[in-house]
Amino acid sequence: MPKTKAILIDITKCIGCLSCEAACKQLRGFSQDPEPKLSPTAFTVVEEHGDRYVRRMCMNCQDPACASACLVGALKKTDLGPVTYDASKCIGCRYCLVACPFNVPRYQWSKLAPFVTKCDMCYARQAQGQPPACVEACPVQASIVGWRDEILEEAQRRILSDAKYVKHIYGSEEVGGTSVFYISDIPFEKLGFTKVEAQPMPVLTANALGDIPTVVMVGGGLLAGLYWITNRRKLVALAEAEEASAQSGSGKDPHHV
Amino acid sequence: MSNTRLPKLTFWRTIVAVIFLAGAYAAYARFALGFQASTNLVDSQPWGLWVGLGTLCGVGISAGGFAIAAAVYLLGFERYRPVVRAAVLLSFLGYLTVIVGMMYELGLPWRIWHPIVMWNRRSVLFEVSWCVMLYTTVLSLEFSPSLVEKIPWVRLRELYLKWHHHLLIALVLTGAILSSLHQSFLGGLYLLAKGKVDPLWYSSFLPTLFYLSAVPAGLAATIMAVYLCNRSLHARVDPRVLSEMSQIIAPMLYVYALLRGIDLVTHGGAAYLFRWREESLLFWFEIAMFVIVPVFLLSQSKVRNNPNALYGTCALVVMGFMANRLNVSITAFQASSGFYYVPKWTEFALTLATVTAAGVAFHYAVIYLEILPRGVPPKNWMTTHPATA
Numbered sequence: 118m119p120k121t122k123a124i125l126i127d128i129t130k131c132i133g134c135l136s137c138e139a140a141c142k143q144l145r146g147f148s149q150d151p152e153p154k155l156s157p158t159a160f161t162v163v164e165e166h167g168d169r170y171v172r173r174m175c176m177n178c179q180d181p182a183c184a185s186a187c188l189v190g191a192l193k194k195t196d197l198g199p200v201t202y203d204a205s206k207c208i209g210c211r212y213c214l215v216a217c218p219f220n221v222p223r224y225q226w227s228k229l230a231p232f233v234t235k236c237d238m239c240y241a242r243q244a245q246g247q248p249p250a251c252v253e254a255c256p257v258q259a260s261i262v263g264w265r266d267e268i269l270e271e272a273q274r275r276i277l278s279d280a281k282y283v284k285h286i287y288g289s290e291e292v293g294g295t296s297v298f299y300i301s302d303i304p305f306e307k308l309g310f311t312k313v314e315a316q317p318m319p320v321l322t323a324n325a326l327g328d329i330p331t332v333v334m335v336g337g338g339l340l341a342g343l344y345w346i347t348n349r350r351k352l353v354a355l356a357e358a359e360e361a362s363a364q365s366g367s368g369k370d371p372h373h374v
Numbered sequence: 375m376s377n378t379r380l381p382k383l384t385f386w387r388t389i390v391a392v393i394f395l396a397g398a399y400a401a402y403a404r405f406a407l408g409f410q411a412s413t414n415l416v417d418s419q420p421w422g423l424w425v426g427l428g429t430l431c432g433v434g435i436s437a438g439g440f441a442i443a444a445a446v447y448l449l450g451f452e453r454y455r456p457v458v459r460a461a462v463l464l465s466f467l468g469y470l471t472v473i474v475g476m477m478y479e480l481g482l483p484w485r486i487w488h489p490i491v492m493w494n495r496r497s498v499l500f501e502v503s504w505c506v507m508l509y510t511t512v513l514s515l516e517f518s519p520s521l522v523e524k525i526p527w528v529r530l531r532e533l534y535l536k537w538h539h540h541l542l543i544a545l546v547l548t549g550a551i552l553s554s555l556h557q558s559f560l561g562g563l564y565l566l567a568k569g570k571v572d573p574l575w576y577s578s579f580l581p582t583l584f585y586l587s588a589v590p591a592g593l594a595a596t597i598m599a600v601y602l603c604n605r606s607l608h609a610r611v612d613p614r615v616l617s618e619m620s621q622i623i624a625p626m627l628y629v630y631a632l633l634r635g636i637d638l639v640t641h642g643g644a645a646y647l648f649r650w651r652e653e654s655l656l657f658w659f660e661i662a663m664f665v666i667v668p669v670f671l672l673s674q675s676k677v678r679n680n681p682n683a684l685y686g687t688c689a690l691v692v693m694g695f696m697a698n699r700l701n702v703s704i705t706a707f708q709a710s711s712g713f714y715y716v717p718k719w720t721e722f723a724l725t726l727a728t729v730t731a732a733g734v735a736f737h738y739a740v741i742y743l744e745i746l747p748r749g750v751p752p753k754n755w756m757t758t759h760p761a762t763a
Binding site: 186187188189190191206207208209210211212214215218220222223224226229230231232311312313318319321322323324325328329332333337340341343347350 | 485
């Protein structure tokens with residue numbers, strides 16, 4: 118994989134000013150009213166957990182469940198890192214919502230032509246070398262952006278240099294790694310983080326899909342073979358019946374039919 | 375005079391009319407007002423009754439067509455030949471309901487063709503969509519002689535039927551493989567939802583379990599359909615054929631239950647079996663209806679040989695199967711989603727109207743086409759009209 122971008126969110130630094138939310142909403146053209154949870158008009162929200170602020174957004178997984186689920190390939194892991202959504206392909210099946218281990222994608226339930234909505238780490242801005250709007254807006258650098266390996270090193274440096282940090286970078290190994298990392302001084306499970314496995318989600322379905330050729334070959338071969346046998350039996354029975362009828366002249370011998 | 379030309383207002387016609395009216399309003403709500411007005415779906419329960427009942431149950435219950443066609447044409451079970459057309463028609467209509475269901479289930483149904491040109495080979499849903507498209511085509515071809523033989527032009531008719539005869543084996547074989555693939559991949563869809571699906575239903579064997587449960591449910595549904603045709607449409611299928619068919623169901627349910635049991639023990643789901651919670655109760659409800667009671671009833675020759683009792687038992691199998699699919703798609707997500715999803719009445723109405731339309735189509739197909747051996751309304755059943763099947 119080429120070098121990808123990643124965001125580090127340091128929960129110990131966030132002051133809950135909501136500048137990130139406001140910047141995101143402004144960029145996307147949404148109303149500025151703060152919302153408690155992710156929504157079609159809130160791609161990032163700052164949640165309060167006790168006296169800590171946790172900024173939620175799409176994790177932009179390295180091997181995203183949503184992208185493997187999407188039957189038309191509307192969701193895609195870009196080479197730059199963000200997981201993008203091509204609304205022109207989407208058919209509205211909502212399998213991505215079922216698949217996402219972090220429950221991030223939101224659906225426009227109230228619209229007559231509803232689409233899926235989620236943060237794409239400001240792919241358009243990042244492609245032009247600009248930081249994501251939320252990161253740029255953060256006054257205390259609780260969120261920083263950079264190349265994924267360097268960001269990971271920075272996170273590592275911080276949790277090792279200060280004893281207050283939990284010795285885990287959330288996102289470093291979750292579902293095979295993500296493009297958004299969290300470090301914290303409070304255990305992640307107390308901050309509402311989902312416990313997920315280290316294995317990338319698409320592995321779960323890859324095995325089943327890998328069975329297709331076997332099912333086709335073995336199943337097809339077996340059925341064709343069985344058909345050959347039943348057909349041959351039928352032909353033999355027919356020939357025997359004809360033979361019997363030719364011999365006896367009447368063709369009524371039941372033992373040969 | 376003109377009054378006598380109107381169709382009679384019977385009980386069942388009234389019911390059907392009410393269902394269609396309700397369905398028409400529900401369709402209006404879905405397309406003119408949107409998901410929010412017509413469903414109780416939310417982001418944490420993005421698939422509800424339309425997927426659970428319309429798609430999962432619709433496809434599963436339609437498994438009878440491929441199973442019986444394969445049994446008759448490939449494996450030489452000649453005695454099921456009288457019901458093969460009914461089984462294929464039932465499946466064909468079943469898949470049509472699924473496709474019609476997609477039109478209101480999808481958020482952007484006018485893009486339903488996208489998977490034909492936009493591919494993602496890593497997606498289970500992509501494979502399902504292709505299998506359903508191809509298999510519905512296969513079913514329409516398998517069913518086509520019933521329509522073609524009504525064409526008044528002899529040459530055209532004979533030509534078509536001749537070609538059809540040559541292709542039939544290939545069609546049935548293709549149909550069996552396509553069915554095996556997508557019946558199991560419907561379960562495969564939920565593999566990705568690991569961590570969200572309750573341990574009583576999550577399993578890496580979900581594809582196999584979906585396949586193994588769809589076939590007996592499809593056979594049971596076929597038995598029910600043929601029984602009803604015998605009863606009210608003067609079809610004359612020997613009840614012994616249905617009784618024999620039912621004998622395959624119990625062993626299939628055994629195998630299914632065995633695999634399910636082994637899986638629950640090895641995957642750790644067994645720990646949840648006897649907890650006092652709604653999920654566990656619904657699990658036992660499902661297992662009782664789908665496996666325990668039918669396996670017991672089907673072991674009784676008194677039940678198998680009594681058409682009414684057999685019908686009731688098959689209805690249990692079908693309902694138990696539906697309980698399983700609804701549990702996988704709705705109950706199993708309740709705890710993780712933190713949302714208690716109860717479908718809105720419009721969700722029920724639209725699915726019910728779609729299925730009813732298929733039922734009405736089946737009814738008239740049996741009357742006007744050669745689907746099942748039929749006789750005129752019997753007056754002296756055994757003496758003047760010996761059974762034809």
